Amino acid sequence: MDGNVKITVLVENTAKGRNVYGEHGLAYLIEAEGKKILFDAGQSDLVVRNALAMGIDLSNLDSIVLSHGHYDHTGGLSAVLDQLAGEVEIYLHPAAIGHKYKLTPDRESVDIGMSDKAIESIKTARHINSCNWVERPTTVAEVLMVTGQVPRKTDFEDTGGAFYIDADCEEKDIMADDQSVFFDSSDGVVVVLGCCHSGIVNTLDYVAELAGSDKIYAVIGGMHLLRAKDDRLEKTMEAFQKYDVQMIGPAHCTGMKAVAKFWNAFGEKCVVCKVGSKFEFELR
Numbered sequence: 276m277d278g279n280v281k282i283t284v285l286v287e288n289t290a291k292g293r294n295v296y297g298e299h300g301l302a303y304l305i306e307a308e309g310k311k312i313l314f315d316a317g318q319s320d321l322v323v324r325n326a327l328a329m330g331i332d333l334s335n336l337d338s339i340v341l342s343h344g345h346y347d348h349t350g351g352l353s354a355v356l357d358q359l360a361g362e363v364e365i366y367l368h369p370a371a372i373g374h375k376y377k378l379t380p381d382r383e384s385v386d387i388g389m390s391d392k393a394i395e396s397i398k399t400a401r402h403i404n405s406c407n408w409v410e411r412p413t414t415v416a417e418v419l420m421v422t423g424q425v426p427r428k429t430d431f432e433d434t435g436g437a438f439y440i441d442a443d444c445e446e447k448d449i450m451a452d453d454q455s456v457f458f459d460s461s462d463g464v465v466v467v468l469g470c471c472h473s474g475i476v477n478t479l480d481y482v483a484e485l486a487g488s489d490k491i492y493a494v495i496g497g498m499h500l501l502r503a504k505d506d507r508l509e510k511t512m513e514a515f516q517k518y519d520v521q522m523i524g525p526a527h528c529t530g531m532k533a534v535a536k537f538w539n540a541f542g543e544k545c546v547v548c549k550v551g552s553k554f555e556f557e558l559r
């Protein structure tokens with residue numbers, strides 16, 4: 276891979292190109308130093324079909340990192356494991372396999388957790404040589420870091436939704452399992468997000484602390500700002516300013532209003548992040 280990190284979007288809500296499709300979900304292939312890491316798996320076997328359509332071989336993956344346990348990031352896991360030629364190491368927070376529900380505005384309880392099939396494939400370790408239960412910052416395949424649980428420090432961010440760990444929707448899900456990945460490029464720190472239920476500012480603050488940097492070069496992924504009030508959106512924009520972010524790829528669950536705000540505030544720094552999008556960075 277000649278010292279470069281290549282990120283290919285395999286699943287996102289939107290798509291570009293022939294024979295690839297979008298679905299509500301997220302999956303990226305991160306390639307560096309000859310290693311292939313899948314970050315999230317979308318919600319169905321689409322991750323495998325899109326990869327095939329793009330001429331990408333997923334049978335020789337080294338690692339799979341799951342950002343959190345929601346169905347739209349984990350539903351494709353068993354399909355990915357099924358097509359492996361060898362075995363992978365997998366990284367996820369213990370809370371990712373717990374029960375997860377959301378309460379709709381109509382007060383309907385909906386199961387949004389990991390499917391039984393996905394949990395089963397983790398528990399039976401099918402095509403998995405090591406399952407790493409990540410709560411602390413951890414190195415993956417010697418090329419990137421997964422944050423582990425992200426400290427919640429800001430007073431203006433929340434998980435972004437009415438999330439619960441019981442079907443009656445009485446016990447809040449703090450989404451402790453939410454984590455992001457990052458690496459150091461020659462241009463600066465690159466952060467790739469799943470849904471960012473920890474809050475994007477909490478996540479950026481934590482990554483900056485872990486990376487020992489007051490600047491972040493690129494932020495790509497879902498920021499779950501669909502329900503964010505103006506005050507939170509303003510403070511989010513300020514954080515991107517503060518970290519002097521040069522590449523912003525708001526995707527998946529970021530929400531139209533927040534995406535519009537990003538494009539308004541940072542026009543030329545924003546990039547489209549849909550199925551088929553590719554980003555390349557020089558590894559530091």
Ligand SMILES: [Fe+2]
Binds near residue numbers: 497
């Ligand atoms: Fe999501």
Ligand SMILES: [Fe+2]
Binds near residue numbers: 343345470472
């Ligand atoms: Fe989520």
